Amino acid sequence: MTTKITRPARKAAAVLGMTTLMAIVPLVAAPGAEALGDNRTVTRSCGKNHVSSGLNNGKSWAQTEKESGTCAGRLSAALELVDGYRIQRVYGTKSRAYASFNTGSGMAAKYGLHWGCDNCNVTKS
Incomplete structure (x- = not known):
């Protein structure tokens, strides 16, 4: 016995599938804006800095590097642990x-x- 799927049923299934896919894709494709390893260039009133962080051989690290700007002061870096x-x-x-x-x-x-x-x-990075 062959079951025939009607056009409205196919359309409903396609809409449900696309809706589900659209709900999942942003969760998978969108990286956190602030998380360890979110390496990028940031622009502030004092100039542009490249901020980077990561984990390597059991050591977490954070680095701030000057790219441009007028600030003659010192750069600094620290880490925030999972417990705050x-x-x-x-x-x-x-x-x-x-x-x-x-x-x-x-x-x-x-x-x-x-x-x-x-x-x-x-x-934060």
């Missing part, structure tokens, strides 16, 4: 700052934290 604790802010030079934390203790970093100058707002 922030490791001490590391002050670098006017060109670069680097902070790291050994995550071998089981506490992983959630964000890299970056400052262009002492008075710039913090950026």
Whole structure:
């Protein structure tokens, strides 16, 4: 016995399939704007900085690098752990700052934290 699927039933199935697909795709394709490893260039009032962070061999790290701008102050970086604790802010030079934390203790970093100058707002990566 052959079951014939009517045109309205096919159309309903297609709409349901597309609706489901459209709901899932943004969850898969959209990376978090602020998460460890969200490496990018940010523009602030003090200039442009490249912010990067990651995890390598059990060590979380965050780096801030100057790309351009008029700020002559020092850059800085830190890490925020998954429990909300922030490791001490590391002050670098006017060109670069680097902070790291050994995550071998089981506490992983959630964000890299970056400052262009002492008075710039913090950026998370």
